[in-house]
Amino acid sequence: MATNMMDAVQLHTYGALEVLVYEKAPRPEPQADEVLIRVHAAGVNPADWKIRQGYLQAKFPFPLPLILGYDVAGVVDAIGAAVTAYAPGDAVFAMLPLNQLGAYAEYVVAKAALVAPKPESLDFAAAAGIPSIALTPWQALFDLADLQPGQTLLIHGASGGVGSFAVQYAKWKGAIAIGTASTANLEAIKQLGVDQAIDYKTERFEEKVAKVDVVLDTIGGETRQRSWQILKPGGLLISTEGAAEPVVSPSSDIRGVPIFVEPTGNELTGNTQLQQIAQLIDSGHLKPLPVDVLPLQAAAKAHEALQAGHRRGKFVLQIA
Ligand SMILES: NC(=O)c1ccc[n+]([C@@H]2O[C@H](COP(=O)([O-])OP(=O)(O)OC[C@H]3O[C@@H](n4cnc5c(N)ncnc54)[C@H](OP(=O)(O)O)[C@@H]3O)[C@@H](O)[C@H]2O)c1
Structure with a gap:
């Protein structure tokens, strides 16, 4: 009908x-x-x-x-x-x-x-x-990494959807945010609030940063492979690209995990992550x-x- x-x-x-x-x-x-x-x-x-x-x-x-x-x-x-x-x-x-x-x-x-x-x-x-680009870094940084104030986070693809929210969460949480982006997008990630912007077209990030607590990898491939060396002992790499390529740490003193975003919530609370994200948007903390x-x-x-x-x-x- x-x-x-x-x-x-x-x-x-x-x-x-x-x-x-x-x-x-x-x-x-x-x-x-x-x-x-x-x-x-x-x-x-x-x-x-x-x-x-x-x-x-x-x-x-x-x-x-x-x-x-x-x-x-x-x-x-x-x-x-x-x-x-x-x-x-x-x-x-x-x-x-x-x-x-x-x-x-x-x-x-x-x-x-x-x-x-x-x-x-x-x-x-x-x-x-x-929803998905805000939930993915929320679950990566807060659920998986338990990101703390003062910790250092490197975000690959900081100008992208996932990366843009990751930068803003890091700053909201009081962490230090380092972002990689192409030359054309460097200004955009500075506007989002990164403490350090690295041009992946002209610079090698592993020559610019060391001893970071968390890497959020939204790129995979050789970008991920080159990232293990910049983690401090006990550090964690989280990748959105785990479906394409398993996330395997090369060393026992650093960890790597994939993130597969999930819509979460229950009948009593509803989707509390999306509710918090909506509040942060309405209060001007997230753009x-x-x-x-x-x-x-x-x-x-x-x-x-x-x-x-x-x-x-x-x-x-x-x-x-
Ligand atoms: N597993 C999950 O649960 C999950 C959830 C959400 C997204 N994802 C995946 O995560 C990835 C990112 O998603 P998105 O929505 O953020 O994509 P997007 O908005 O297209 O952003 C990707 C960004 O990566 C940048 N980029 C490309 N090559 C780069 C490199 N070598 N180094 C640093 N930055 C680079 C691009 O910027 P330039 O133009 O400056 O190069 C672009 O801004 C996608 O592959 C998506 O499928 C997975």
Whole structure:
């Protein structure tokens, strides 16, 4: 029936940009513990094109057809029978679990426990660019590294989505933040508050820093390999690129772990990490990345740009 259908961008097969099809798809129904969100905006992430290409099938065996997208901001349209924390009309944002997805659409369902009220100071497009890139460094720096005031953190890719939030968390926590970025983005990471900016195009970071407590690696490859030597004994390297390449420390006195971001929360507390992030945004402690807004039909354009790499800012698909 037409009323049970919605506009969506989905794939019927993995592959190049052409597999992204803008078409009608069945509208999801909320289970007892879920909310149905009328999506206003969906964030686009580098993982989206990797999923589209089929690179993450082994870890997440998605059934096809698949609606992509896990960062979402919108308005609660309906609630499941057991939901008490939200009501229709509430403005919310969320990261959907990576084994669910579905944000490139007019409607999506999410467990109420994973949803948080949208930051009041942001519109829906800006809010949709936040959840996963803010949760990833939150979980890396606070849950895994237990970053303390006065500790030194080196962030590879400090101008990126994850890196930009990492810099700001470090400064909020009273830690020393060193960031690597290309020449073009050095000024941007200084504006974010890094104590030391290293141009990875012209400088070798291992000649500029030593004895850091924590490295946040959002690059992998030889950048990660060259990073072990700058950790102090007892230091920790956390990598977002653990799916591509296992994180193996070369020495017993330093540690390395991957981060795989999770939307966290429970029915009593809701998503407390996203709630705290929203409060830090509304109180002016955190600045989101600049956002480029595209219509849902232009999802392929965002994928193409992200796949090319080296661009600063978030793409967000405007849906309502
Ligand atoms: N495992 C997880 O849970 C998880 C969660 C979120 C993201 N991720 C992954 O983390 C990575 C970063 O995500 P993102 O959203 O932050 O991406 P992004 O916004 O595209 O940022 C990546 C940044 O890396 C910089 N860069 C590229 N090569 C570099 C190098 N050799 N040294 C230092 N910086 C370099 C780029 O800046 P320039 O233009 O200046 O080069 C760019 O700003 C992606 O691969 C993503 O898939 C994983």
